[in-house]
Amino acid sequence: MSNMKRAITLKDIARETGVHVSTVSRALDPNGRSALTEDVVMRIRETAQRMGYRPNRLASGLRTSRTMTVGIVIPDITNTIFPPILRGVESLLEPLGYASIIVNTDNAVEREARLLDVLRERGVDGIVHAAVPREDPRIDDVVSRGTPVVTVNRRLDRPGIPAIVSDEEHGISLLMEHLHAAGHRRIAHIAGPEALSTGQARLRAFGQTAARLGIEAPTGSTIHALRFHEREGMRCSGELLDRGVPFTALVCANDRLALGAIQALGARGLTCPGDVSVTGFNDMPFLDLIPPGLTTVRIAQYDVGQAAAQVLLRLMTGRADEVAPETVLPVQLVCRGTVGPPRG
Amino acid sequence: MSNMKRAITLKDIARETGVHVSTVSRALDPNGRSALTEDVVMRIRETAQRMGYRPNRLASGLRTSRTMTVGIVIPDITNTIFPPILRGVESLLEPLGYASIIVNTDNAVEREARLLDVLRERGVDGIVHAAVPREDPRIDDVVSRGTPVVTVNRRLDRPGIPAIVSDEEHGISLLMEHLHAAGHRRIAHIAGPEALSTGQARLRAFGQTAARLGIEAPTGSTIHALRFHEREGMRCSGELLDRGVPFTALVCANDRLALGAIQALGARGLTCPGDVSVTGFNDMPFLDLIPPGLTTVRIAQYDVGQAAAQVLLRLMTGRADEVAPETVLPVQLVCRGTVGPPRG
DNA sequence: TTGAAAGCGCTAACAA
């Protein structure tokens, strides 16, 4: 508190080296093709280094409207599939000098709106949005202000915003083929929230694959979870059971729903996979350590983050033409203990 | 891309309402005790609202050196104990309008140094540091520039920087009393990294509690892990076994080390808790779902984050006098399946 | 090849 050091500015370096601030600015410009004497550049750089100069991003950002800061919007950082995505994003952006402002929406639209404002106020150069609902009018606002957005994991219904997603269709079909091969013919589905592209895509894939495999999917064999949450998995599997529609396997739209479903099954005296086989989606971290081992589909969480960063980088540096409207990453079937032959 | 909306500025509102920018600035000042006509204030606020005005934090930050942005330094976001801490911090800061820049050090000093610069360049108002080593000369630099720092989970050796920690001593003693009550007299310890306060504090508590309980802690019954990582847990328990020092229980400095240790035990044909009882520390998320259920000490992860935010807030608003040099949060013994009676 | 000057949007003396 006593003696507070003032930050070193271009002016300080200018005074020290006896040149004008603008010359210092030019010498320190990383792209720095501005025809300065080699000697002057060297002297300035060395002095800057010696004095511990760090650029003031507020000042340069105010001037150039580039802050070297990006916003990352996720539903909830305590959901374990997001941290690897963040690390993936960071792995490309951080070495380039970008910092990340991370915000949690908890899937609440009003929170999302406020948090997008938080990012806007700070002039982020771009946004990685991993919490976007299928319809999100706010995104247009953001983009129309010149801030590029890329969605991750989820996508908007309408085109226009680049998205990085996993191959949901293939994932669901791998799962269902696996169940089919194990002998299952009556398969129920706990679908994800209708408002999210993942929920919708997996549900549609469920229907299509069922048809392709010639599996009956009677009315009532599908139910929508309101959130991707264990509790919803419990509630939905309970309701499925109450309906009396017979099924020997249960395809859940993600791992958390599956975990909840298995628990609810147990509470009713049913075993997994003895009485009903269950599958998940995502292969979230630590899933392999939880018995009986959920059979699921692994999405490339880290890669998805990297791909998002790559796309955003192009968008932020005026190379929008190099960006695919949608990038679909491959998935992988992970067979563990929750799938067995159907009972009886 | 076509029609890029320009952001609304104070000037726009001034023009619209027919007053001077400074008047607008005053009217919109949240603390706003600046003697303006009630009527004018209302008109300006309403206009700002209607036009969708959002303050430019770069500009105000440049002027006031308060950015309403904080930095959060953690070792690795994929380590599940950190997300709850972040949510705790955010729960207080976000409603106040603060944004968080989150950086991962991977416990590498050179990364930490660079990342602190990243935060500095952006003029963060304060830093929550959850990745601090016992000795960290860089912290003084940061603080001497006027940026308050509070450490979380870990603390510096020397005083001066407020810390929020959990009661490591009590945690270890709860664990060891529990083992002692179960009949264990030969207890080994996998200590955490020496460079971290958590490693050191738990090791010291181990020694003190052993002495108090009259337990022999022969040479070689303690080993230092180089990182808080499953692989180190495996390596260390293997080496402990190789040394031939007999033990019936193994106190690990955290859950990850314990998880690794149990796995290594299994690889050698030893069972837990049959052959050796094992304990952890932290009670990380999902631990309860992993068999046989690690007996551990629960730290209040979310609360620790909240407490850190509280302290930082005081530091940032000139109420340093209200800040305790150290805040120690209570812990709780969580008994699960990895502790049983000693063999033979 | 370098310097001078303007200005990004905001706040805070100081004046009136």
Added chain:
DNA sequence: TTGTTAGCGCTTTCAA
């Protein structure tokens, strides 16, 4: 009670 003015630190056009 409101307006004027200066300036935070930086980049960039224009001049020299």
